[in-house]
Amino acid sequence: xxxxxxxxxxxxxxxxxxxxxxxxxxxxxxxxxxxxxxxxxxxxxxxxxxxxxxxxxxxxxxxxxxxxxxxxxxxxxxxxxxxxxxxxxxxxxxxxxxxxxxxxxxxx
Amino acid sequence: xxxxxxxxxxxxxxxxxxxxxxxxxxxxxxxxxxxxxxxxxxxxxxxxxxxxxxxxxxxxxxxxxxxxxxxxxxxxxxxxxxxxxxxxxxxxxxxxxxxxxxxxxxxxxxxxxxxxxxxxxxxxxxxxxxxxxxxxxxxxxxxxxxxxxxxxxxxxxxxxxxxxxxxxxxxxxxxxxxxxxxxxxxxxxxxxxxxxxxxxxxxxxxxxxxxxxxxxxxxxxxxxxxxxxxxxxxxxxxxxxxxxxxxxxxxxxxxxxxxxxxxxxxxxxxxxxxxxxxxxxxxxxxxxxxxxxxxxxxxxxxxxxxxxxxxxxxxxxxxxxxxxxxxxxxxxxxxxxxxxxxxxxxxxxxxxxxxxxxxxxxxxxxxxxxxxxxxxxxxxxxxxxxxx
Numbered sequence: 351x352x353x354x355x356x357x358x359x360x361x362x363x364x365x366x367x368x369x370x371x372x373x374x375x376x377x378x379x380x381x382x383x384x385x386x387x388x389x390x391x392x393x394x395x396x397x398x399x400x401x402x403x404x405x406x407x408x409x410x411x412x413x414x415x416x417x418x419x420x421x422x423x424x425x426x427x428x429x430x431x432x433x434x435x436x437x438x439x440x441x442x443x444x445x446x447x448x449x450x451x452x453x454x455x456x457x458x
Numbered sequence: 459x460x461x462x463x464x465x466x467x468x469x470x471x472x473x474x475x476x477x478x479x480x481x482x483x484x485x486x487x488x489x490x491x492x493x494x495x496x497x498x499x500x501x502x503x504x505x506x507x508x509x510x511x512x513x514x515x516x517x518x519x520x521x522x523x524x525x526x527x528x529x530x531x532x533x534x535x536x537x538x539x540x541x542x543x544x545x546x547x548x549x550x551x552x553x554x555x556x557x558x559x560x561x562x563x564x565x566x567x568x569x570x571x572x573x574x575x576x577x578x579x580x581x582x583x584x585x586x587x588x589x590x591x592x593x594x595x596x597x598x599x600x601x602x603x604x605x606x607x608x609x610x611x612x613x614x615x616x617x618x619x620x621x622x623x624x625x626x627x628x629x630x631x632x633x634x635x636x637x638x639x640x641x642x643x644x645x646x647x648x649x650x651x652x653x654x655x656x657x658x659x660x661x662x663x664x665x666x667x668x669x670x671x672x673x674x675x676x677x678x679x680x681x682x683x684x685x686x687x688x689x690x691x692x693x694x695x696x697x698x699x700x701x702x703x704x705x706x707x708x709x710x711x712x713x714x715x716x717x718x719x720x721x722x723x724x725x726x727x728x729x730x731x732x733x734x735x736x737x738x739x740x741x742x743x744x745x746x747x748x749x750x751x752x753x754x755x756x757x758x759x760x761x762x763x764x765x766x767x768x769x770x771x772x773x774x775x776x777x778x779x780x781x782x783x784x785x786x787x788x789x790x791x792x793x794x795x796x797x798x799x800x801x802x803x804x805x806x807x808x809x810x811x812x813x814x815x816x817x818x819x820x821x822x823x824x825x826x827x828x829x830x831x832x833x834x835x836x837x838x839x840x841x842x843x844x845x846x
Contacts, residue, residue: 389765392703395534396516400557401575402606426700431668433700
């Protein structure tokens with residue numbers, strides 16, 4: 351019974367998580383936009399058209415599942431120059447960034 | 459009446475007469491987000507003017523014509539803009555690639571070379587007209603892939619050395635006959651060269667490696683010896699820290715008999731003796747070094763750092779390898795540049811929208827210049843240096 355309850359909670363949490371993950375606060379959103387444009391921009395270009403790193407425009411990312419893009423941001427890509435950003439970004443923030451990259455990233 | 463006429467004439471003559479001046483104390487500051495450069499005067503510690511319309515300058519670098527009148531600005535979008543520092547106008551501009559990282563100018567000043575990511579390779583232009591003279595794709599391996607070109611440096615003899623990021627190769631292009639380039643390739647120099655430099659005497663080319671610990675070294679006076687590795691395993695097998703910004707290499711790393719090099723993914727500056735190329739020390743610093751630059755007299759080395767430690771600048775005394783100062787010039791320090799003899803250093807603080815000028819002896823700020831998201835600072839003294 352107890353394990354069933356646990357399973358139920360787990361399932362509920364999973365089901366709710368997209369809604370439960372609140373967008374970052376407006377001030378933090380502003381910081382994240384600047385971070386992506388300026389600091390991700392050192393490799394991906396401020397316009398995100400690419401550089402040493404891959405281009406990150408919606409057309410370049412269309413075929414890639416959001417979850418794998420979030421994993422790339424959080425954990426990096428070993429063997430390439432893409433570092434893990436987990437010390438800088440919370441997972442929810444990485445999700446927020448990826449969602450915006452897929453639809454066209456806002457300007458500062 | 460006669461007096462008045464005379465005055466009027468004198469005024470008109472004053473207007474027509476161009477104000478003569480040299481360019482030896484001039485420079486440019488990149489305003490990266492605005493696609494604009496500021497023209498600055500390091501004697502007056504002032505901004506003289508600005509020139510816009512230079513395209514995407516999110517990564518930009520600058521070389522100068524040998525008369526130090528023109529700045530060639532290489533933008534991320536493949537643009538090369540030739541800016542006249544005296545008239546403060548664009549003399550010429552071409553867009554020559556989709557994605558570019560920088561450029562160099564030949565020993566005789568006649569050739570400007572761009573290094574490109576997309577399509578990978580270098581392109582050679584007439585410095586006066588920006589007419590294309592040669593296109594050298596960085597094709598490697600057997601599948602026709604083109605590598606991103608990094609670390610382009612001019613060498614004596616109108617030659618240029620550069621590294622191929624994905625290929626792990628260094629190529630030397632002899633452009634003494636620019637329409638018929640001769641290429642010498644050094645293969646298997648190490649994994650993922652990220653940037654390169656030539657020593658101030660033009661003899662040794664170094665390519666920093668990202669994919670492994672170490673630096674590839676080529677003695678250009680003895681090319682038959684090939685490439686060898688120095689500082690191999692400097693990370694001692696420890697996992698490196700996440701690298702949020704690649705370090706940058708140029709001949710400024712050399713101070714007297716020693717070279718001061720950024721350790722990739724470590725909070726260290728590595729010190730190498732340039733006669734033996736052996737490590738002679740390492741200096742613990744505040745973050746991962748991006749620019750490690752010797753003051754022109756070689757007594758001090760100034761270091762800035764990758765995100766998130768990019769609010770600091772540290773100063774190393776080269777006599778005893780001790781840190782003598784830790785400064786906070788502003789938010790997001792992207793670049794620094796010494797005046798020709800090194801009495802001042804100009805430091806760009808991107809997120810504070812200013813360039814801060816320090817006296818290098820007292821290490822006190824002595825002035826500042828407002829600039830919109832400033833990144834690179836380039837003084838015309840680079841015109842006379844090999845490898846710049």
